[in-house]
Amino acid sequence: MASNVIYHKLDELPDVLPLFPLRAALLLPRGEMPLNIFEPRYLAMVEDSIRSHRLIGLIQPTPEASDDEERPALVRVGCAGRLTAFAETGDGRYLVTLTGVARFELAEELTAATPYRQARVAFEEFALDLAPGEGQDDVDREALLKTLKDYLAANDLEADWDGIRRAPNEALVNALAMMSPFGAREKQALLEAPDLKSRAEILVAVTEMELARARGDASSSLQ
Incomplete structure (x- = not known):
């Protein structure tokens, strides 16, 4: 808005x-x-x-x-x-x-x-x-989108990929960070990231850890 x-x-x-x-x-x-x-x-x-x-x-x-x-x-x-x-x-x-x-x-x-x-x-x-868009050219968009796809697939979720592809990096990173289901400490780390590139890297790392944890839980439940 x-x-x-x-x-x-x-x-x-x-x-x-x-x-x-x-x-x-x-x-x-x-x-x-x-x-x-x-x-x-x-x-x-x-x-x-x-x-x-x-x-x-x-x-x-x-x-x-x-x-x-x-x-x-x-x-x-x-x-x-x-x-x-x-x-x-x-x-x-x-x-x-x-x-x-x-x-x-x-x-x-x-x-x-x-x-x-x-x-x-x-x-x-x-x-x-x-400054709108500050640092967005430094974001690894490919890594961010790959992690997002993995997260959506693991949780059987859909996304508006046309909208995601059109979104500039700043809007994409910040929207994904704000919508993320992570806890208070992770949200604070995303807030305090020194720049947009760092925020995207934190978001990717936390999501990958969550995916690894979920895979570990699933593996142990099958044994």
């Missing part, structure tokens, strides 16, 4: 973001994430964001944090997303879409009066996130 606002420079981004902690969730620049918002604190966060810069920081709790914690510790790196779609459901929920803008480093969590968490963030480490 296209955004009406394109960010060209880091100083166009706010240095304080509302935070939406969500385990095993991955948002990447120019990627799209649909969300079903129903908790009162996050309903307030969406409303406040719409009234201001419309940016929300999606970030994971640390792997050690319990899902039952009210304020779990957070990982170092998240991704700012712009609210590019918003709909009311009639039963108190919001259906929204976040479109990734740039990754950020969590600099300092603030003491806020809002029911949701807020933090001072730094984008400097990820300035190239604002």
Whole structure:
């Protein structure tokens, strides 16, 4: 979903973001994430964001944090997303879409009066996130597609290969990373990859390990 606002420079981004902690969730620049918002604190966060810069920081709790914690510790790196779609459901929920803008480093969590968490963030480490297509010519597309075919075949899944072949490398890598069924640690590794080439290599390596593990499980179950 296209955004009406394109960010060209880091100083166009706010240095304080509302935070939406969500385990095993991955948002990447120019990627799209649909969300079903129903908790009162996050309903307030969406409303406040719409009234201001419309940016929300999606970030994971640390792997050690319990899902039952009210304020779990957070990982170092998240991704700012712009609210590019918003709909009311009639039963108190919001259906929204976040479109990734740039990754950020969590600099300092603030003491806020809002029911949701807020933090001072730094984008400097990820300035190239604002450049569409940065590094996509370095991606080994052939290796990526081969691994994707192997994964689909092993799981008896279909794909829109015409759409995949038309997709530029950045969109392909980031969409596959965001849709991948991997856990929180793998998703964080994909988020923190220094460039698109590294993200594609991590995605291929993690997928190949998953395929090898599945083949091993299948072999042992037959013995």
